[in-house]
Amino acid sequence: MNVRVGLTIVVAVLLVGMGPIAAASGPTAVDQDQSAPFTLQQDQLDADEVRMDVTLQENGTAEWTLEFWVRLDDEESTTAFESLQEDIRNDPDNHTQSFADRMNETVVAASDATGREMSAEGYSVSAERQSFAREYGVIRYTFRWHGFGAVEADEIHAGDAIEGIYIDDGTRLLVAWPDGYELRSATPDPDEEREHAVIWRGGETDFIDGEPQVVVTAGGGPSTATLAGAAVVALSLGAVGVWWYRTRDPTADRSASGDENSGSGSGSAPAASTDTATTTASAIDESTASSPTEPAETELLSNEERVLRLVRDNGGRMKQQTAVEELGWTDAKTSKVVSGLREEGDLESFRLGRENVLSLPDADDGVTAEAGHDGTE
Helix, strand or coil, X not given: CCHHHHHHCCCCEEEEXXXXXXXXXXXXXXXXXXXXXXXXXXXXXXXXXXXXXXXXXXXXXXXXXXXXXXXXXXXXXXXXXXXXXXXXHHCHHHHHHHHHHHHHHHXXXXXXXXXXXXXXXXXXXXXXXXXXXXXXXXXXXXXXXXXXXXXXXXXXXXXXXXXXXXXXXXXXXXXXXXXXXXXXXXXXXXXXXXXXXXEEEECCECCCCCCCEEEEEECCCCXXXXXXXXXXXXXXXXXXXXXXXXXXXXXXXXXXXXXXXXXXXXXXXXHHHHHHHHHHHHHHHHHHHHCCCCCHHHHCCCHHHHHXXXXXXXXXXXXXXXXXXXXXXXXXXXXXXXHHHHHHCCCEXXXXXXXXXXXXXXXXCHXXXXXXXXXXX
């Protein structure tokens, strides 16, 4: 594949078929009709994987990320990608203009179809290399689609703007929602469901009229209204405290001081209260420190990428049972993911006594040779 030619023409086109729309790339054109109302057209781009990530905001805006992953498995593809990467760094506007023009047409068509006001902005492009056992070149486009989701009371409805989208084999669509929201429904059934996202994979899912559809509702955590209410309560309590301090009986302070000097029990109460507050604050700090949250970027990794990253972070080799415990998966799920990675050549496994050991292909093979590499689980 000529990465240089394939990626510098038009990388992606998103089309909504409100009547035939043509997308041209160099000398060719692709016509769109009502049978495929929304398609992803990869113009002369031979990507190994395409990822569409849509992250909903509370106001219905969606942060879009469109990524094209290309394996850098030879010197030609690596050199070509590095040249393209340099071009993007030097003149990113040149690479986003065509994409932005076509996406703006898509947004206008979606707005007409849904009757909802929409616009898009904030287009950007970047190129970087990623390593997950294999080396990849990644072209990433991002933009904001205002009005993508419909906000109704405490719910967000999303999907009508890309109704009937076609995703082929090797393409995935991920829809994520903000903290404080819970999934109420997703149609059709997603191929993978995460804590704050659902995923459909091309080759496994065909969207029909009314699909995809995601409905999330507030209630999975403190909402904006709840936090605002808490702030009002805190301010009110603070005002009461100031009022009490200004109107208190000054003799009370002298009385308390006298009691404290006389050694009565009442004088020790403030100190005990301070100690309790200090202890409570320490306990909160320790609790927070002992319960780190998983980085947000980890939630966006596929199951395969999670396993590869975990093995890599453990020096390129680790016991499969340890992976089960650290990922919080069942033995069956871990075994299935490992089997797929082994078939792709991204991961190896061998027996060491009664333990199954996972190993990256480029890890030291000393232990493997001693144990006997049989690839069994």
